[in-house]
Amino acid sequence: MKSFSRHLLQLLLGAIILHALWLAGYLLIRSEVLPAPWAVYAHMAHLNGSDLLAHTLTSLQRIGWGILIATVLSAILSLSMILYPRVGRTLSTFIYFTYPIPKLALLPVVMLLGGLGEATKVVMIVLIILFQLAVSMRDALLAIPEEHFAVTRSLGASTWGLLRHLLLPAALPAALSALRIAIGTAISVLFVTETYGTTEGLGYYISDAWMRIDYLDMYAGIALLSLMGVGLFILIDLLEAILCPWQSIGKDKAYRA
Template identity: 40%
Template sequence: MTGGVQRAGRAASAVAVFGLLWVGLSLLLGRRILPFPWTVVRRFVELFPVPLLAHMAASLARVVAALAVSFAVALPLGIAMGRVKALDWLLSPASYLLFPVPKIALLPVVLLVFGLGNVAKVFLVMLVLFFQILTSVRDAAKGVDRRYLLSFRSLGGSRIQSIRFVILPALLPSLFTALRVGSGTALAVLFFAETFFTRFGLGYFIMDSWTRVAYLDMYVGIMGLSLLGLGIFAALDLAERLLCGWKSIQG
């Protein structure tokens, strides 16, 4: 209960500080360029649920799909690379070569291969998350102390069981960190991808508002994108508290 009150207090303080900074910038730049926060919030309420909810739902669906696919592929592959030296030796060079490449630069290639629909947008976001998860999981799995595995095997645990009860718990903190970092980058890539060949998504909504000189609506879209990211981060924090309860005991 105390932890919940503290988190709520920190969140309220952060909102207050952010709001004050926003008001200061609005006064400095002018309300036409940067409207006051309450003006944007009022317009957000006017546009919600129609038409804003459809754009937020489209963006959220693409991010969730990319998260699911990248997680399902990168997690087992990262564990295998971290624990099997031959596989790591074979695949790591390709990972090191592709990871630093800005994924947005691959947009023309992705559009050529997957067409102009949702699959291309989801795949592009998935690329961002995939390499972030793969690298973090691989390093965490490789760093699991051998003594823990030997102790587990001495108690009768099998190699498969050691993945479930030793390796996975050890790499979960690194996995959630990778998901947080990757999600922020993925939303940035999604924003760019949604400006091409679509009529639904926050990226489309923001750029459409900008081209119509509807700056207030543009800031509403930016707020929607921020709330989307906040929701994803909150969900990841909740999942980490549920799956990594032992961290609070250590702390």
Template identity: 45%
Template sequence: MKHTLFTYVGAAAILFFLWQMVSLALDLPIVPSPCKVLLCLHQIFSSTLAVHTFFSLGRIAAGLFFAVCIGYPFGIFMGYTNIADRMFAPFVYLLYPVPKIALLPIFMLLAGVGEISKILMIFLIIVFQVVIAVRDAVRSIPQETYIPLLSLGASPFAIFHHILWPASLPKFITAVRVAMATAISVLFFTETFGSQHGLGCFIMDAWLRVNYLEMYAGIVVLSLLGLSLFSLLDLLEARFCRWQYK
């Protein structure tokens, strides 16, 4: 844990050093020094940025929650049952490659420009990756693995707890980790439409007001939000997938 924290601090220090060098070399208002940005962040976070961060985090959490609640059991069902896989795989393969951002105008027309359309976008980005990753993880389990439990008359819950859950969890976490980066990027884009709160709204508003210090402060917070989510996934993986670290 200490080693990981040290590497993050070291990487941040290198990035801030490079940022400072670019700021000094260009000497333009559009690239302020990181010290000025951090000072601005300290001044406005509690009064302004905290609210926008809360809204963005809430949208990500809601989209992720629904994607996991629907995608994970559906992936288990498709991976464990061949009939279900043959029935639903064509729909998943047809819908998954569609760029979700292209559907945003449709969602806004149907659900408005409020919270539903934004959460739905995040949900769609994550859910298909979860379904495919979990299904593939379950399908890769050798059939011989089930024989001891089935011969002992194990219940479906016992099979899930002892076989399906540990086999699918690593790929499930990886799928969420990969989808999270795209979800944050799309969230920034969706928050520029019809939003009064959210980091995307805050950053674009600061840009239009030519307030580059606040704009960069919002970008730093958005990056830290992504880092926090990735770190949380790493902690969950280390906690529930301990066999991978042996």
């Protein structure tokens, strides 16, 4: 948990640096296009709280479902590639071919096939996160020494025991690390998808304020979307501290070194 506390301190320091840069930009530009930080936060205090909360919860629900579905699918894919080598070779070839494809370019196709509803937005988030998670988890599983498999099997472990005591502990840290990397991209995709065919979500709120040339509203939405990303990042760190305590021990040693 010490490393988690350090993460929080690092995030606080990052927030201070970001606001310092924001303030410097405001003082340098002196334009309504870039309002002062305190002006944005003061404006947020006077906004309709229930309206902002509704937009935030809608966005959070969309990205939450996307992360959950992508995590489950990537776990199934990566474990299948390890437990069933023939399946693994086929899936590895497919992932190798499709991973470099820019998923955001598929947005028009997904919208044409799935319409402008909630499913389209969740599907795009899944497409963005799925391959990163699957590749990271697969590589982590492939890095397990063969001796570990032999020892686990010699102790009479069943397939479930192998999953519980060897495969999942090896894949989980890699999955959480991949999620950290993917969160920023996923939120960017969420913003893009929420600018089409919806009147709910922070992406819609920001783009609507932009079109109305209401910069304080726009920056309020950006601030909330950013806070949502930071909150998800902290949640992943907390999950790692709880589910992968050996990772925290390693990080504590690295910090002391």
